Amino acid sequence: MSYIRFEKTLMTNLQEALPKEILRTNRSGAYSSSSILDCNTRKFHGLLVTPVPQLDGENHVLLSSLDETVIQHGAEFNLGLHRYAGGTYSPNGHKYAREFTWEKVPTTIYRVGGVLLKKEKVFQHFHNRVLIRYTLLDAHSVTTLRLRPFLAFRRANELTHENSALNRDYKVIDNGISTCLYDGYPTLYMQTDTHAEYIFQPNWYKGIEYQQDLWLGYAYSEDLYVPGYFEFNIKKGESIIFSAGLEEVDTTTLKDTFDEEVEVHKPRENFIQCLTNAAHQFHNKHDNEHYVIAGYPWFKSRARDTFLSLPGLTLAIGEVENFKKAMATAEKALDDLIEGRPISVDIQEMDAPDIPLWAIWCLQQYARLYNRQEAMEIYGNLVGRLVKYIIEGKPKNLKLHDNGLLYSDGRQYPVTWMNSMLNGAPVVPRTGYIVEFNALWYNALIFYSQILESKGNDIESIEIIRLAEKAGSAFKETFVNEYGYLFDYVDENETSWLVRPNMLIATSLENTPLTLTERKHIFDICTKELRTPKGMRSLSPKSSGYNPIYAGGPQQRDAAYHQGTVWPWLLGFYLETCMKIYKHSGLSFADRCLVGLEEEMFYHSLGTLPELFDGNPPFSGRGASSFAMNVAAILRVNKLMSKYYNY
Numbered sequence: 001m002s003y004i005r006f007e008k009t010l011m012t013n014l015q016e017a018l019p020k021e022i023l024r025t026n027r028s029g030a031y032s033s034s035s036i037l038d039c040n041t042r043k044f045h046g047l048l049v050t051p052v053p054q055l056d057g058e059n060h061v062l063l064s065s066l067d068e069t070v071i072q073h074g075a076e077f078n079l080g081l082h083r084y085a086g087g088t089y090s091p092n093g094h095k096y097a098r099e100f101t102w103e104k105v106p107t108t109i110y111r112v113g114g115v116l117l118k119k120e121k122v123f124q125h126f127h128n129r130v131l132i133r134y135t136l137l138d139a140h141s142v143t144t145l146r147l148r149p150f151l152a153f154r155r156a157n158e159l160t161h162e163n164s165a166l167n168r169d170y171k172v173i174d175n176g177i178s179t180c181l182y183d184g185y186p187t188l189y190m191q192t193d194t195h196a197e198y199i200f201q202p203n204w205y206k207g208i209e210y211q212q213d214l215w216l217g218y219a220y221s222e223d224l225y226v227p228g229y230f231e232f233n234i235k236k237g238e239s240i241i242f243s244a245g246l247e248e249v250d251t252t253t254l255k256d257t258f259d260e261e262v263e264v265h266k267p268r269e270n271f272i273q274c275l276t277n278a279a280h281q282f283h284n285k286h287d288n289e290h291y292v293i294a295g296y297p298w299f300k301s302r303a304r305d306t307f308l309s310l311p312g313l314t315l316a317i318g319e320v321e322n323f324k325k326a327m328a329t330a331e332k333a334l335d336d337l338i339e340g341r342p343i344s345v346d347i348q349e350m351d352a353p354d355i356p357l358w359a360i361w362c363l364q365q366y367a368r369l370y371n372r373q374e375a376m377e378i379y380g381n382l383v384g385r386l387v388k389y390i391i392e393g394k395p396k397n398l399k400l401h402d403n404g405l406l407y408s409d410g411r412q413y414p415v416t417w418m419n420s421m422l423n424g425a426p427v428v429p430r431t432g433y434i435v436e437f438n439a440l441w442y443n444a445l446i447f448y449s450q451i452l453e454s455k456g457n458d459i460e461s462i463e464i465i466r467l468a469e470k471a472g473s474a475f476k477e478t479f480v481n482e483y484g485y486l487f488d489y490v491d492e493n494e495t496s497w498l499v500r501p502n503m504l505i506a507t508s509l510e511n512t513p514l515t516l517t518e519r520k521h522i523f524d525i526c527t528k529e530l531r532t533p534k535g536m537r538s539l540s541p542k543s544s545g546y547n548p549i550y551a552g553g554p555q556q557r558d559a560a561y562h563q564g565t566v567w568p569w570l571l572g573f574y575l576e577t578c579m580k581i582y583k584h585s586g587l588s589f590a591d592r593c594l595v596g597l598e599e600e601m602f603y604h605s606l607g608t609l610p611e612l613f614d615g616n617p618p619f620s621g622r623g624a625s626s627f628a629m630n631v632a633a634i635l636r637v638n639k640l641m642s643k644y645y646n647y
């Protein structure tokens with residue numbers, strides 16, 4: 001029995017089925033996403049969503065959805081489902097759904113009278129093409145299948161409406177048609193691997209609504225254009241493949257292509273296999289560069305997310321070459337940063353002050369998770385350049401003070417991962433000596449001193465160790481407070497006593513100035529005030545400003561973003577701390593901490609983890625449907641835990 005599986009009872013219940021989403025990516029920036037009923041609930045959903053470089057490089061929804069109609073004895077049974085004004089759903093195709101499974105590819109079984117139809121979907125790797133295979137498992141008489149494409153041709157974060165600028169022209173091609181609705185867009189090719197009659201029947205379907213956008217306070221209603229439909233007979237036991245992509249294909253190759261795509265997909269038979277599959281979806285290769293997408297459906301490649309995610313997405317699952325490829329691209333950005341040049345690759349937010357610190361941490365994970373000597377040989381020079389870049393005072397808004405600590409001004413603009421803004425100001429104005437910045441700095445100095453020592457450069461190594469000792473001493477004097485936890489930040493006129501999870505980064509690092517006793521006190525406080533079944537709260541419920549529910553309009557959500565909401569990626573640092581303190585005896589506790597996240601494989605975007613959760617029960621999932629840092633953190637800590645199991 002498949003690990004991810006839903007039966008008729010759930011499939012026919014819209015309240016239960018519609019929040020469950022499917023995401024497939026092609027590792028080239030495009031994706032395919034919808035609910036398990038193929039009823040789009042976000043404007044970002046679509047069967048084929050792809051970047052359009054000639055317009056703006058942003059993702060655009062070309063093929064929004066595809067309605068299937070089963071025809072027997074002249075009677076039509078439409079399997080599609082759309083929400084219209086007033087919350088009305090039509091044509092209610094969900095009532096024919098009998099089963100959804102996702103072992104290698106998403107598969108839905110429909111029953112219409114004596115007809116049993118199987119639908120399987122793949123998104124072709126490195127090609128902007130979605131393939132759907134229909135197999136007639138059972139039928140007692142002649143069966144006709146009709147496919148009706150709903151086209152959008154608009155940016156993924158916008159909506160379209162009936163207009164006179166749309167181009168209705170199309171061309172007949174091999175077993176299908178090609179069309180382009182607006183100037184500047186690529187041509188969409190829709191084909192089948194068997195002869196299908198195409199009926200030109202242009203029409204606008206008006207007032208289609210997206211439930212998730214409605215709830216979030218965004219524009220949520222649009223009109224979609226249907227140019228016509230494809231129709232063909234299908235026999236019992238026969239399979240027919242529909243293709244939609246940006247290039248015309250030889251339709252005789254579609255069967256083999258589909259089979260090859262199914263074969264390369266790894267099964268989803270347990271929690272870690274699901275996350276491993278999810279990890280692959282964040283890779284993005286274009287223009288000979290290898291990027292990490294921060295999340296779907298709306299994020300791009302961001303520097304901090306890249307360095308925090310890369311070890312878990314690659315090294316933790318044995319994919320060292322993918323680490324090297326992504327780091328080769330990131331190293332170009334770091335080199336530009338160090339040399340003061342414009343960033344030459346497409347990684348956003350490279351100028352954030354903590355980027356060099358997270359980059360060093362990322363490279364250190366290569367040593368911890370794969371090969372220490374090789375890490376020093378391959379990346380030692382880069383680590384040294386980054387450390388010297390900081391010492392020389394070159395980073396924007398990151399200054400090394402005489403006490404050995406790093407200072408950053410975050411009063412006017414956020415400088416850490418807690419970066420939400422409201423009314424032009426940071427919601428969380430972390431400023432001055434920031435706890436994770438300086439923990440990462442101490443760790444970086446010790447790591448660099450070890451690299452120097454391995455190369456026989458003892459004189460410089462001693463100098464770096466002296467700086468680390470100064471920074472370590474100042475760290476404890478500055479951040480350790482009388483209640484046994486760490487201040488979140490300390491500025492000239494302000495000290496943050498708020499209990500936040502950033503201190504866990506300091507307790508988890510390979511090199512920390514904190515004693516075992518100090519780390520245990522911090523761990524205990526975080527356990528009592530921050531831990532939830534879904535990860536770590538961004539703020540303790542006992543602290544002022546606690547705002548745990550990420551709901552309402554954009555301003556309400558921005559105000560809550562880091563004020564009590566739960567972030568699973570922080571659980572990685574929490575459990576890493578647990579392993580350092582308790583070693584083997586902490587494994588059973590760590591396993592229990594992951595149970596709440598394993599449950600999420602069957603909610604939201606199936607088989608992956610969403611961006612964040614509410615800080616109070618029932619800890620509802622929120623934000624982006626799939627988030628790289630969360631997936632990566634659990635894979636990384638699972639790898640670290642496995643070393644204790646195998647000891």
